[in-house]
Amino acid sequence: MTDGRIVSPRRMPLGHSRVLGRFDGRTALVCAVVTVVITILAVLALMTGSYQLAPGQVISALAGGETGIVHEIVVEWRLPRVVAAVVFGAALGVSGAIFQSMLRNPLADPGLIGFSDGSYTGALVVLLFIDGTYLQLAGGALLGGVGTAVLVYLIAFRRGIQGFRLIVVGIGVSAMLASTNTWLILKADLDQAMSASAWNAGSLNGISWEQVLGGGVSIVLLLAVALMLSRPMRQMELGDDVAMSHGVRVGQIRLGLILVGVALTATVTAASGPIAFISLVAPQIGRRLARTAGITLPPAAFVGALLCLSADYVAQHVAPNPLPVGIITVMLGGGYLGWLLFTEARRRL
Amino acid sequence: MSIQHFCTSRPAFIRTGLAAVALIGIASAVSAQETRTIEAANGSIEIPAAPQRIATLGNTTLPFIDLGGTPIAVTAESDSDVSRLPQEQQAVYQAATILAASADEVDMEKLASLAPDLILVQVPGGEFEQIRQQLEAIAPTVFYSLDTEWKALADGIADAANTTEALSAQKAEFATRLADIQQKYGDLIADTSFVDVNRWSSSDPGTFAIADIGCSEIGRDEVGIDYPEAPEGADPLAWTSYSFEQLGELAQYDVITYPVGADGEPTEPFVPVVETNTWQALPAVASGHAIGLFCPGNNSYGAVLQYLASLDAALATLPAAE
Amino acid sequence: MAGVIAAAMLLLALLIGSMMIGSTTITPGTVWDALFNPSANIDHFAIRDFRLPRTFVGLSVGIALGLSGALIQALTRNSLADPGILGVHAGASFAVTVAVGMLGVRGIESYMWFAFAGALLVTLMVLALGSTRQGQSPVVMVLAGVCIGAVLGGFREALQLGNPDAFDAMRSWNAGSILGRPLDVLWPILPFFAAGIILAFAVSGPLNAMALGDDLAQSHGVKLTRARVLSVIAITLLAGGATAIAGPIGFVGLMVPHVARWIVGPDQRWIFAYSALLAPSLLLASDILGRVVMRPGEMPVGIITAFVGAPVLIALARRRRVSGL
Numbered sequence: 004m005t006d007g008r009i010v011s012p013r014r015m016p017l018g019h020s021r022v023l024g025r026f027d028g029r030t031a032l033v034c035a036v037v038t039v040v041i042t043i044l045a046v047l048a049l050m051t052g053s054y055q056l057a058p059g060q061v062i063s064a065l066a067g068g069e070t071g072i073v074h075e076i077v078v079e080w081r082l083p084r085v086v087a088a089v090v091f092g093a094a095l096g097v098s099g100a101i102f103q104s105m106l107r108n109p110l111a112d113p114g115l116i117g118f119s120d121g122s123y124t125g126a127l128v129v130l131l132f133i134d135g136t137y138l139q140l141a142g143g144a145l146l147g148g149v150g151t152a153v154l155v156y157l158i159a160f161r162r163g164i165q166g167f168r169l170i171v172v173g174i175g176v177s178a179m180l181a182s183t184n185t186w187l188i189l190k191a192d193l194d195q196a197m198s199a200s201a202w203n204a205g206s207l208n209g210i211s212w213e214q215v216l217g218g219g220v221s222i223v224l225l226l227a228v229a230l231m232l233s234r235p236m237r238q239m240e241l242g243d244d245v246a247m248s249h250g251v252r253v254g255q256i257r258l259g260l261i262l263v264g265v266a267l268t269a270t271v272t273a274a275s276g277p278i279a280f281i282s283l284v285a286p287q288i289g290r291r292l293a294r295t296a297g298i299t300l301p302p303a304a305f306v307g308a309l310l311c312l313s314a315d316y317v318a319q320h321v322a323p324n325p326l327p328v329g330i331i332t333v334m335l336g337g338g339y340l341g342w343l344l345f346t347e348a349r350r351r352l
Numbered sequence: 353m354s355i356q357h358f359c360t361s362r363p364a365f366i367r368t369g370l371a372a373v374a375l376i377g378i379a380s381a382v383s384a385q386e387t388r389t390i391e392a393a394n395g396s397i398e399i400p401a402a403p404q405r406i407a408t409l410g411n412t413t414l415p416f417i418d419l420g421g422t423p424i425a426v427t428a429e430s431d432s433d434v435s436r437l438p439q440e441q442q443a444v445y446q447a448a449t450i451l452a453a454s455a456d457e458v459d460m461e462k463l464a465s466l467a468p469d470l471i472l473v474q475v476p477g478g479e480f481e482q483i484r485q486q487l488e489a490i491a492p493t494v495f496y497s498l499d500t501e502w503k504a505l506a507d508g509i510a511d512a513a514n515t516t517e518a519l520s521a522q523k524a525e526f527a528t529r530l531a532d533i534q535q536k537y538g539d540l541i542a543d544t545s546f547v548d549v550n551r552w553s554s555s556d557p558g559t560f561a562i563a564d565i566g567c568s569e570i571g572r573d574e575v576g577i578d579y580p581e582a583p584e585g586a587d588p589l590a591w592t593s594y595s596f597e598q599l600g601e602l603a604q605y606d607v608i609t610y611p612v613g614a615d616g617e618p619t620e621p622f623v624p625v626v627e628t629n630t631w632q633a634l635p636a637v638a639s640g641h642a643i644g645l646f647c648p649g650n651n652s653y654g655a656v657l658q659y660l661a662s663l664d665a666a667l668a669t670l671p672a673a674e
Numbered sequence: 675m676a677g678v679i680a681a682a683m684l685l686l687a688l689l690i691g692s693m694m695i696g697s698t699t700i701t702p703g704t705v706w707d708a709l710f711n712p713s714a715n716i717d718h719f720a721i722r723d724f725r726l727p728r729t730f731v732g733l734s735v736g737i738a739l740g741l742s743g744a745l746i747q748a749l750t751r752n753s754l755a756d757p758g759i760l761g762v763h764a765g766a767s768f769a770v771t772v773a774v775g776m777l778g779v780r781g782i783e784s785y786m787w788f789a790f791a792g793a794l795l796v797t798l799m800v801l802a803l804g805s806t807r808q809g810q811s812p813v814v815m816v817l818a819g820v821c822i823g824a825v826l827g828g829f830r831e832a833l834q835l836g837n838p839d840a841f842d843a844m845r846s847w848n849a850g851s852i853l854g855r856p857l858d859v860l861w862p863i864l865p866f867f868a869a870g871i872i873l874a875f876a877v878s879g880p881l882n883a884m885a886l887g888d889d890l891a892q893s894h895g896v897k898l899t900r901a902r903v904l905s906v907i908a909i910t911l912l913a914g915g916a917t918a919i920a921g922p923i924g925f926v927g928l929m930v931p932h933v934a935r936w937i938v939g940p941d942q943r944w945i946f947a948y949s950a951l952l953a954p955s956l957l958l959a960s961d962i963l964g965r966v967v968m969r970p971g972e973m974p975v976g977i978i979t980a981f982v983g984a985p986v987l988i989a990l991a992r993r994r995r996v997s998g999l
């Protein structure tokens with residue numbers, strides 16, 4: 004669980020300027036450079052692993068010229084993992100960008116309204132009680148997360164939604180679910196508890212095409228919708244009034260953005276468990292690299308993909324056995340916050 | 353996943369690769385070394401007649417080692433479980449490559465690079481489905497579901513791993529030991545009420561459990577000891593944490609059994625129970641009717657035999673005047 | 675004042691209840707005898723060895739959690755802050771995981787000191803990171819807490835997922851419980867609690883002034899740096915000590931001061947007084963519930979606190995006109 008919620012939005016240095024940024028040359032350049040780095044890393048990830056393969060074998064496997072275990076490792080194991088890291092990372096980056104832009108709070112994420120604890124409860128029920136398949140696990144996590152978010156929203160709804168009440172209800176419901184999760188883990192068989200715990204750390208270990216494609220298709224669709232909403236989203240950063248004067252239908256756009264943002268996080272969570280902090284870090288790094296005034300989606304997507312891919316590469320190589328990627332991203336997030344602390348926060352406070 | 357979906361959703365070059373794999377797969381199966389087919393929870397599996405490089409995942413590791421096997425790769429067992437193994441089995445375990453703490457976190461490339469010719473797996477069914485395709489791509493994989501009874505698991509592993517001779521010897525010893533205990537203590541067991549008390553390292557401090565799974569299940573089902581048992585269909589009694597203040601209620605039983613290590617001393621998690629005033633004041637404890645049992649495992653004959661030996665020795669210490 | 679008396683009565687009732695109610699039925703007369711006229715029988719042992727310590731531990735841990743929560747909320751001027759955000763839980767559980775996983779340490783008596791030391795070290799780091807030439811910034815401290823917490827959390831999880839024994843021991847410690855802690859475990863922590871409580875009430879005045887803004891507080895003669903450093907020390911002693919004894923019990927430190935503020939308004943001295951009475955009440959009520967809800971089994975109190983506290987918090991949030999600070 005992140006404790007991001009306690010930081011008051013008003014006191015965080017955000018760096019929103021009042022100028023509406025456009026998709027400028029620098030943004031395009033940043034995206035291009037990041038793409039090149041992603042490609043290099045992807046090649047590296049395809050080439051290296053615990054099973055020693057010559058570069059020639061990898062290339063020929065990709066071209067369909069290998070059989071047996073070599074084909075299996077390159078095409079069925081390494082390739083889907085690389086694709087998953089890139090696609091899921093992009094999805095998390097965009098989801099974070101949406102929430103941060105909308106709430107104008109760089110630490111906002113769907114965990115605030117109970118999504119993370121709820122999806123873990125859903126996953127635990129599937130893993131421990133019905134010993135479910137991968138699809139059931141994804142469904143359980145989705146149902147738990149979305150169900151909790153809706154429940155929190157409904158409980159907090161009283162003649163409209165008030166931000167503070169939403170957060171209090173979110174904390175209360177999350178706390179109960181977190182307790183339930185602790186209890187389930189405590190009572191479970193040790194092996195199952197450890198599997199569940201690895202899922203909750205966010206892991207791409209052993210991800211298959213089946214999992215990548217299921218999540219990937221919906222992510223690509225959602226990203227397209229997000230891109231369509233990105234212009235009104237930037238206008239809304241300047242305030243609802245300004246946006247409305249530009250003809251933006253604020254209410255509908257906001258609802259649409261929330262749905263897309265939650266759906267992106269939910270899809271990734273269902274496919275791989277919650278991979279922490281990318282949604283928090285990627286938009287901010289993207290904004291700094293592109294030097295845009297506010298949050299823009301493309302840099303967030305590309306940086307998210309890069310972060311997830313490199314974190315997964317580290318996760319596979321840093322320890323004797325591969326770690327869940329989420330463990331690396333958590334530390335990455337901690338490092339990012341530390342950096343934020345020393346550069347921005349210190350200067351201003 | 354349907355094969356159509358699989359193919360249409362990916363680039364053509366992969367499809368070509370798949371077709372090639374299918375062809376080669378058939379070819380190699382025909383020309384490979386001698387094989388045989390066994391039945392397992394995941395279907396009929398064609399395995400080498402005499403597998404040489406066996407990897408064990410989940411609960412198959414210790415039973416396989418107990419049958420004299422030498423796995424090349426294993427998933428991690430807890431230190432406490434390993435420490436209860438006989439020395440030579442500990443050495444075998446430590447010589448194997450330890451892949452990961454749970455089967456679904458195994459680095460499949462590492463496993464593949466070890467080139468096993470047989471993989472034995474006992475994990476929850478859902479977990480197996482997640483890793484099934486990858487395992488089967490590496491080597492013939494035999495899966496045992498979690499509800500496989502320990503004797504059936506030993507049979508299955510011995511069959512797959514070709515260690516049936518060791519198994520027969522263990523079975524014979526088991527039958528002899530069992531008959532011996534029944535002959536010596538049959539009457540005592542018949543008219544004495546027992547309770548098996550335990551604590552594990554995951555137990556909440558200040559709580560204990562009444563064990564009805566693990567070795568006490570063997571004591572009850574094989575030896576006929578009158579241990580409390582959960583009603584049919586209910587959760588095992590062992591899942592309930594009783595606070596220490598309920599230790600007093602153990603007074604209703606004639607004999608209390610509790611876990612000890614190979615040295616006969618209470619296991620580390622159980623020490624806090626022994627240290628309470630309540631425990632020491634229990635009639636059974638005060639009168640020498642609390643006996644320590646060594647349970648190095650409950651899903652292989654070797655471990656069960658050690659448990660029976662400790663049961664035999666412990667029952668002999670009960671005061672005769674019953 | 676009437677409210678404080680009512681809260682004190684509630685706490686007293688729960689203290690008595692905690693002695694009376696349990697998984698075994700023992701008559702009030704026997705409880706009385708066990709306390710004041712003890713003999714060596716099993717019922718008396720149950721009262722003296724098990725119920726009495728857990729009641730004492732619940733009382734002291736509850737006070738510590740409530741006060742540390744009130745302190746952190748006053749210090750950060752954020753009514754949803756939790757003592758955990760300065761890294762107390764992260765430091766404690768990291769240290770215990772290392773002790774269990776790498777040093778092979780077992781038993782609450784040994785975990786305790788690792789937990790306390792871990793909490794202490796991490797909070798000191800947070801304090802150091804949060805200190806600039808202009809003084810301590812609560813926002814930077816909170817960020818530093820999240821940051822260190824994340825990094826340590828990653829290490830901790832990597833350690834646990836690679837080591838089944840560490841995982842097994844930690845999942846029980848993580849639940850948070852006041853059961854099975856003999857009084858010998860509590861005594862050495864009590865001086866730290868006492869120091870924390872004294873510090874807390876000593877800084878309550880300055881914190882009141884600081885609630886109106888740093889400049890105004892300074893003009894009233896409040897030494898900001900001293901007040902903040904003392905607050906952090908008090909939080910560490912109280913929350914660190916509580917975590918050392920009971921493991922990470924969440925929610926009490928967040929919810930009780932929050933509710934106390936709704937009852938008594940912004941005066942920290944009253945908030946502290948109410949928190950010190952209501953937090954142990956919540957903890958003891960949850961503990962009693964944990965004894966009966968799964969009878970004859972028990973549930974650790976750390977699991978129950980959220981289920982007792984959260985509905986209260988949610989109901990209040992829906993009923994009252996709430997506002998952030």
